[in-house]
Amino acid sequence: MTRKDLLDIESLSREEIELLLDQAGPFKDLFTRSVKKVPALKGKSVLTLFYEPSTRTLSSFEVAAKRLSADVTNFDVPHSSVVKGETIKDTIDTLQAMRTDYIIVRNKMPGLPQMIARETKACVVNAGDGAHAHPTQALLDGFTFREVFPELTGKKILIVGDILHSRVARSTSTLMRKLGVEVAWLGPGSLVPKHGPKEIERFTNYEEAMRWAPDCIYLLRVQMERQSVQYFPSLREYTKLYGVTPERFKRIADQGTYIMHPGPVNRGVELCDAVMDYDRSLINQQVENGIAARMAVLYWLKPDTPTS
């Protein structure tokens, strides 16, 4: 059971997801040892192609690849806001010439990793494409969630915020549902899509959502730049209606609800300071698990490139 590419969560079966989560476990155990490397990808080359700057995700992939003993190169791409098809095609040709084994790509254009995957023999890992997918984030979320709840079926996760533009919300919702977790969305009506899967409950009111009794609340980062198109009147109003304010935090803590967030956090917007020290906050764990989950992914994929 191997694949060339990891482009989204949709196309993975439950078995494949569970296999990846199972494999992430031993990789995480490795972190506590004095030698944190395994030779699994020795001699393989991993290339990161990030059209959107993201230090967190980029370093997480870099560390993961290095711990598998791969050679990592950052392909320097111009960080222009719109990258046209032409330049991408040139880049793909260049990558082919470089005979890389793995390409980790992040770009604003939904579907771009698919396009690259079709053109190259290397394994392509989607590290985020526009509002489409972020499969490794979903895997690390699933891994983190499963550490807390080994039996996932029937557990409930409430995802809060800008669902419409969030690849994290899409991929993590899909993964959780595939694992038997119930998913609900909460956010302003303008940011909670009407056309998502029917099995997902939609809330626009915090009270109602809390009565649904989620085991975990997953807070999305508020995209400040969205404000210019007025999806909601003001950040203040957003926080008032959908943020984890001190009052709401008290109730969350009383109910023993876990908190997750893909980072980086806008403190005082989606959550108040107190949440950061909450013993049921899984936010730091998510970062650490990101490396293990990404190691599992790289280890699992099999490039179509000739072994030299």
Next chain:
Amino acid sequence: MASLLIQNARIACEENDDLTPADVLVENGTITQIGDQLQAPEGAKVIDASNKILMPAMFDTHIHMREPGQEAKETIKSGSEAAINGGVTGVVLMPNTSPAIDSAAMVRTIYDIAKRDARIPVYTSGCITKGREGKELAGIDGMLKLGVKMLTDDGDAVPDLLLLKHAMEYASEFDCFFASHCEVLELSGPRALNEGVVSHRLGIQGTPACSEEICMDRDIRLAHATGARLHIQHVSSKIGMETIRWWKQMGAKVTAEVSPHHLLFNEEDIGDYDTHYKMNPPLRTAEDNKALLEGLKEGVFDIIATDHAPHTPFEKSQDFVNAPNGITGLETSLISLFHYFVKTNEFGWGLIVNRYSAQPRRMMGLDPVPITEGGKADFLLFDPEGQTTFSSDYMQSLSKNTPFLDKTLDGSIDLVVLGDEVLLER
């Protein structure tokens, strides 16, 4: 060609779905005799059409030939050859060329190129506004004097309602009509696909059907108020179809077209970002397909038009959002309509002849071309038992951006005759 005798054909007409067996004799470009066992005059070309259907050739009112300005996609020469290949012997061009067809001089240019390069009549529409910019009225009188009948800013709606109102009031003096590409840009997102389950899955902001429906309603109201004749282009949604039905019942002077791709495909076909299914208005849902088919059968849609929109492979191989909208249609329309609808008994040949040959001609002020004694020879011979593979070699369009590329469908176009010329024979 002095004379041509077609033997044992079955003749299709627009009035009903019956196919009348007969021989047809053409002399000097005119159908002189229809009857049983006709004698071939000396030197006549004789074609055995056993089991084949003889029908008036098609006429397509929504064609992009990209000349001038984008000759790598299509030229009037390649586009008219594509038309012949698809059994189409007359086309109306859209004016969104570069520069746009917005003046008498540009219309003249198109006619000159067509006269030189095309083996079929090529008509053109003209812009409503200069350069299709939606700011100032185009040179309407000059274009109409050269025979332009249809005014449209296709590719875009006219966003300024007052300007559109003035255009309609002004043009009521003349023998012409307006055609609307309906879209409210503020609601349209990146104009890549329908807002729905697929846009959600692919993570691309979609264009809701109401973007089209609101504009449609707006333009019909305006035409109704000013007394202008209005034609709605490429309707894609159920509510759009219902809107037109309602306005027709209200007595509005409105006509409408539907394209084969909006009847045949829906958003699910996009699959994994397949740009061959990217068009504007976007493919909607299976429910919309059903409603559009119903609208076509009922006559809510007066005509079928392809919106033939050629693009280079390079452009279509970009990522989904940046790839241009549109697919080619001239060469696949008749065969796909046969394969998916006539063969499955959704409708018969009568509907095709009416909506894709006779009515489009009438709309443009031309006479239909029925197979009748004394009529002009302008017909095609269709083999329902044949097959067609839409290979790049088969297709005469410079562009091959069609979902049918390399697919095989039932039916083939074996002969196209216009006047005393055999335009195509297979």
